[in-house]
Amino acid sequence: MIGVHQKYTGDQPGLEYKSPTYGAPPAFELAQLKMDPPRTPPVSSRLARGTESRGRATDGAPAMHSSSRCQQFHWIAQGREDGSPIDPTTSSPWVNRAATRIYVFAITIITVSALALMVDVFYKETGVLSVRQKTIGVVLVLFAVYTQTLLRAEHVYHTKMTQSGCKPINTYRNNPLGIPFLLESGKALKANRFLQLRAEQLQIWGRTFQTRLFPETAMTIITDDPDNLKTILSTRFEDWIIPEQRIKGFLPVLGSHSIFTTNGPEWQHSRAMLRPAFVRDQISDLECFDKHIKKLTKRIPRDGTRFDLQAMFAMLTIDSISDFMFGRSTDVLGTAAERDVKFGTWFDASIVKIAWRARLGWVTQVLPDSEFNKYAQFVHRYVDELVEARKGYLSTNPNTSEGRRYVFLDELLRAGEPDEVIRSQLLSIFLAGRDTTTSVLTYMFLKLSQRPEVVGRIRNEIRDLGVVDPTWEQLKNLKYLNWVVKESLRLNPPVPSNAREAIRDTILPRGGGSDGKSPIFIPKGSVCRYGVWTMQRRHDLYGDDAHDFRPERWESLKVGFEYLPFNGGPRICIGQQFALTQMAMVAFRLLQAFKYIERKDERPPVLKVAINSSLLHGCWVSMTPA
Numbered sequence: 001m002i003g004v005h006q007k008y009t010g011d012q013p014g015l016e017y018k019s020p021t022y023g024a025p026p027a028f029e030l031a032q033l034k035m036d037p038p039r040t041p042p043v044s045s046r047l048a049r050g051t052e053s054r055g056r057a058t059d060g061a062p063a064m065h066s067s068s069r070c071q072q073f074h075w076i077a078q079g080r081e082d083g084s085p086i087d088p089t090t091s092s093p094w095v096n097r098a099a100t101r102i103y104v105f106a107i108t109i110i111t112v113s114a115l116a117l118m119v120d121v122f123y124k125e126t127g128v129l130s131v132r133q134k135t136i137g138v139v140l141v142l143f144a145v146y147t148q149t150l151l152r153a154e155h156v157y158h159t160k161m162t163q164s165g166c167k168p169i170n171t172y173r174n175n176p177l178g179i180p181f182l183l184e185s186g187k188a189l190k191a192n193r194f195l196q197l198r199a200e201q202l203q204i205w206g207r208t209f210q211t212r213l214f215p216e217t218a219m220t221i222i223t224d225d226p227d228n229l230k231t232i233l234s235t236r237f238e239d240w241i242i243p244e245q246r247i248k249g250f251l252p253v254l255g256s257h258s259i260f261t262t263n264g265p266e267w268q269h270s271r272a273m274l275r276p277a278f279v280r281d282q283i284s285d286l287e288c289f290d291k292h293i294k295k296l297t298k299r300i301p302r303d304g305t306r307f308d309l310q311a312m313f314a315m316l317t318i319d320s321i322s323d324f325m326f327g328r329s330t331d332v333l334g335t336a337a338e339r340d341v342k343f344g345t346w347f348d349a350s351i352v353k354i355a356w357r358a359r360l361g362w363v364t365q366v367l368p369d370s371e372f373n374k375y376a377q378f379v380h381r382y383v384d385e386l387v388e389a390r391k392g393y394l395s396t397n398p399n400t401s402e403g404r405r406y407v408f409l410d411e412l413l414r415a416g417e418p419d420e421v422i423r424s425q426l427l428s429i430f431l432a433g434r435d436t437t438t439s440v441l442t443y444m445f446l447k448l449s450q451r452p453e454v455v456g457r458i459r460n461e462i463r464d465l466g467v468v469d470p471t472w473e474q475l476k477n478l479k480y481l482n483w484v485v486k487e488s489l490r491l492n493p494p495v496p497s498n499a500r501e502a503i504r505d506t507i508l509p510r511g512g513g514s515d516g517k518s519p520i521f522i523p524k525g526s527v528c529r530y531g532v533w534t535m536q537r538r539h540d541l542y543g544d545d546a547h548d549f550r551p552e553r554w555e556s557l558k559v560g561f562e563y564l565p566f567n568g569g570p571r572i573c574i575g576q577q578f579a580l581t582q583m584a585m586v587a588f589r590l591l592q593a594f595k596y597i598e599r600k601d602e603r604p605p606v607l608k609v610a611i612n613s614s615l616l617h618g619c620w621v622s623m624t625p626a
C-alpha cells in the first residue's frame with residue numbers, strides 16, 4: 001500500500017529506532033570532489049517541454065505559467081547584458097567577489113557615518129543632532145552590524161564549501177536581504193497561490209536553491225529533490241531538527257511537551273508514548289471508525305440538496321479521533337453540546353493563526369493578539385475538563401477503557417503524566433489527525449464528483465467483494481479504492497510543504513554545480529524548506545500526466561522519497577495506518593450508499609494553505625442514493 005520509504009522500521013514492534021546522538025560532532029565525511037568547468041544553466045525539463053497551461057486546474061491547484069514566460073524570466077533574471085544566459089552557480093565566485101567589494105564599501109561608509117552619529121549621541125552634552133538624526137544613526141549602526149554578519153556568514157560558507165569539496169548552490173537573485181522573496185511569498189499566500197509560486201521558483205532557480213529571509217542571517221534552502229529529502233529525513237536525520245520558528249509558533253496552543261514542539265529525547269519520549277495506540281490491533285478495530293461514518297452517512301441529504309462535504313468530514317474526523325484516542329467522542333455529528341462544537345471551531349481558528357505565526361516568525365510572535373489568546377485559553381480549558389472527566393471515570397472504573405485495549409488518555413493518566421504534558425499530547429493528536437484526513441477526503445470526493453467512471457469502478461469493486469461489513473484485511477485488499485486514496489495523497493498532500501533546521505554543518509547530495517547534481521554545503525542554523533506538493537507533481541518523476549488524477553498509475557508505480565505525503569524516516573507520520581484505514585472505510589461506506597456525486601458550486605475550487613491544505617470555499621455537492 002505504501003512507498004518504499006515507508007518501510008522504515010522505527011514504529012514496528014521489536015525494531016525500535018535507535019536514538020541519534022544529539023550534539024555529537026559533525027558526522028559527515030567530506031565529499032572529495034573537484035570543481036568542474038562551467039556548463040549550461042539548469043533549465044528544467046518541464047520548461048524545455050513547455051506543457052503547462054494557464055489558469056486554475058479543476059482540483060483547486062493553480063495551473064503553472066506557460067513555459068515560455070518562465071524561460072524568458074529565467075534569462076532576464078540570470079542573463080548578461082547582451083541577453084545571453086549566464087550560469088548561476090559556476091559564475092558565483094565572480095558574483096561573490098563583486099558582491100564582497102560592494103558590501104565592504106557600503107559597510108565602511110555606513111559604519112563611519114553611523115559612528116559619527118553615535119559619538120554625537122553619547123559624548124556631546126548638548127547634541128547638535130536632532131532626535132530624528134540620532135535615530136537614523138542607531139538604525140544605520142544596526143544595519144551595518146546586520147550586513148556584516150551576513151557578509152561574514154557568506155565568507156565562512158564559501159570557505160567551508162570549498163574545503164568540503166561541495167559546489168555552489170543556485171541563488172535566488174535580485175533579492176536584497178531576502179526582502180523581495182519574503183514579500184512575494186506573503187502576497188502569494190494571501191492570494192492562495194503560494195504553492196504555484198513555489199513550483200515556479202523551483203522551475204526557474206533549479207530544484208534546489210538558496211535565499212535569505214529577512215531578518216534571518218542563516219541561509220534558507222528551498223528544495224523538492226527526493227535525494228535531499230531522503231538525506232534530511234532519514235540518512236542524516238540526526239543533523240536536522242524541527243525549526244525553532246515553527247516550535248515558537250505552535251507553543252501557545254500545543255504547549256512545550258507536544259510531539260510537534262520537541263526534538264531529541266523529549267520527542268522520542270512522546271513518540272514512545274503514542275506508539276502503542278497505533279499498533280495494528282488498534283487500527284484494525286473498524287467499529288471505532290464505522291459508528292461515526294454511519295452518523296455521517298445518515299446526515300447526507302437524499303433529496304439532491306447540496307451540502308458542504310468538507311465541513312462534514314471535519315466533523316467526522318474530530319469525532320473519530322477523540323473517540324479513538326481519548327475514549328470519549330466529541331460527537332459533533334450526533335448530539336454534541338454547543339461547547340463541543342465551539343471547541344472544533346475555535347481549535348480550527350487557532351490553527352489558522354498558528355500557521356501564520358510559524359511562517360512569519362518573530363513579527364507575529366511579538367505582536368499581541370488577544371483573539372489568538374482567547375482561542376488558546378478556551379481550547380486549553382476544554383481539554384483540561386475532558387481530562388478531569390476522564391479521571392473521574394477511571395476512578396470508578398479503574399480497569400476498563402470501555403472494552404478497548406488501549407485508550408491513549410487512560411494510559412497517560414495511569415502513567416501519572418503531569419496535566420500539562422497530557423494537554424500537550426492531546427492537542428497534538430487533534431492537530432495531527434483532523435485537518436489532514438479531512439483534506440485528503442475532501443480532495444478525493446472533489447475528484448470523484450468530476451470522475452463518475454472512477455466512482456463506478458470503486459462501486460464495482462465493493463460489489464464484487466460481496467460483503468456489507470468488510471474486515472480490515474478485506475478493506476486493505478480493495479486495490480482500486482486504495483489507488484484512489486494514494487492518488488489523492490499524491491496530488492493533494494495535506495502537509496504540502498515542511499521545514500527542518502540544520503543543527504550542525506552538514507551536506508546535501510544535490511543542488512550544487514551547473515546541473516544541480518553535485519553536493520552542497522549546509523552551514524549550521526540553515527533552514528531547509530521542502531516542497532512535497534511540488535515534488536509529487538513533477539513531470540520528470542511522474543510523467544507527462546503528473547498533474548492528472550489517474551489512480552491506475554499505481555498499478556506499476558514504485559515510489560521512494562519522491563512520494564512523501566506522510567513524511568519519511570524516524571519522524572514519519574505515526575497515524576499513517578489509522579488515516580489510511582479511516583479514508584478507505586469512508587470511501588467504502590459512502591460509495592456503498594450513494595451512486596453519484598455531483599459538484600454544486602459555480603466557483604472554481606481554490607486550494608488554501610495554512611498548516612494543512614483545504615478548499616477555500618468548501619466542497620459543495622449533492623449525492624444520489626444507490
Ligand code: HEM
Nearest residue numbers: 432433436437440494495565566567571573574575578579
Ligand atoms: C491523511 C492523513 C495524514 C497525513 C497526510 C499526515 C501527514 C503527516 C506528516 C507529513 C507528518 C510529519 C510532520 C513533521 O514532522 O513535520 C505527520 C506527523 C505526525 N502525524 Fe500525521 N498525517 C495524517 C494523519 C494523522 C493521524 C490520523 C494521526 C493521529 C491520529 C497523525 C499523527 C501524527 C503524529 C503524532 C505526527 C508526529 C510524528 C513525529 O513527529 O514523530 N497523523 N503526519
